[in-house]
Amino acid sequence: MRLERAVDSYLRHVSIERGLSENTVAAYRRDLTGYVVWLRGHGIDDTSTVTADVVGAFVADRAAAHPPIAASSLARLQSSVRGLHRFLAREGVETADPSARLRPPKQPRRLPKALTIDQVEQLLDAAGPAPATLPGSAAPDARDAVGPAAGGGAA
Numbered sequence: 001m002r003l004e005r006a007v008d009s010y011l012r013h014v015s016i017e018r019g020l021s022e023n024t025v026a027a028y029r030r031d032l033t034g035y036v037v038w039l040r041g042h043g044i045d046d047t048s049t050v051t052a053d054v055v056g057a058f059v060a061d062r063a064a065a066h067p068p069i070a071a072s073s074l075a076r077l078q079s080s081v082r083g084l085h086r087f088l089a090r091e092g093v094e095t096a097d098p099s100a101r102l103r104p105p106k107q108p109r110r111l112p113k114a115l116t117i118d119q120v121e122q123l124l125d126a127a128g129p130a131p132a133t134l135p136g137s138a139a140p141d142a143r144d145a146v147g148p149a150a151g152g153g154a155a
Contacts (some may be wrong), residue, residue, distance in 0.1 A: 001093050003039060007032045009091075010084045020113045031080035052098045055081060059102065075104040096134055 002010075011029055014020045020028075029085050044050060058081070063074055082099040089097040115123070 001088070003036045003045055003047060006047045006088055006093070007036060007084065009093075010087045013087055014083065027076060028080045030085070031077045032084060035081055035084075037096075047085075047094055050098050052086070052101055055085070055099045055102060071106070071108060078102055078104050 007029075009033070011025055014028060015022075015025045035058060038061065039045070039050065039054070041056075042054070046133065050131040059074070059078060062077060069077075078099075080098075082102055082119060085094070088094040101147045
């Protein structure tokens with residue numbers, strides 16, 4: 001199948017049948033347009049001539065781009081390409097999925113951002129004043145304190 005026709009069929013599928021958002025479909029369109037341009041630049045204009053080595057070379061080329069693309073963008077790009085080829089194989093357009101061995105890159109682990117002291121104070125202020133005692137509990141009593149000043153010394 002011609003590349004452009006395959007991409008159009010896939011985008012129609014994810015938009016209508018899978019109900020993906022317009023933004024997701026637009027991102028897939030950008031990714032797959034770049035994929036088609038890359039394939040054409042390598043003399044490929046039909047989906048039947050795409051092999052696992054071709055898909056791997058495309059991903060490696062994108063991963064080595066300067067400036068480098070973010071791991072999340074590379075993962076979405078791979079997802080777009082895998083989705084296209086999986087769709088073509090599932091629909092019987094192609095006999096095999098050349099992207100089946102493609103694995104998304106590891107996402108870097110990020111540490112959570114800590115709150116600043118001002119943010120903690122604002123959060124505490126928003127909760128209101130601290131209650132003197134909890135409902136149903138007795139007020140603190142000097143006899144409950146521990147230590148010699150509270151009469152808790154040895155007799």
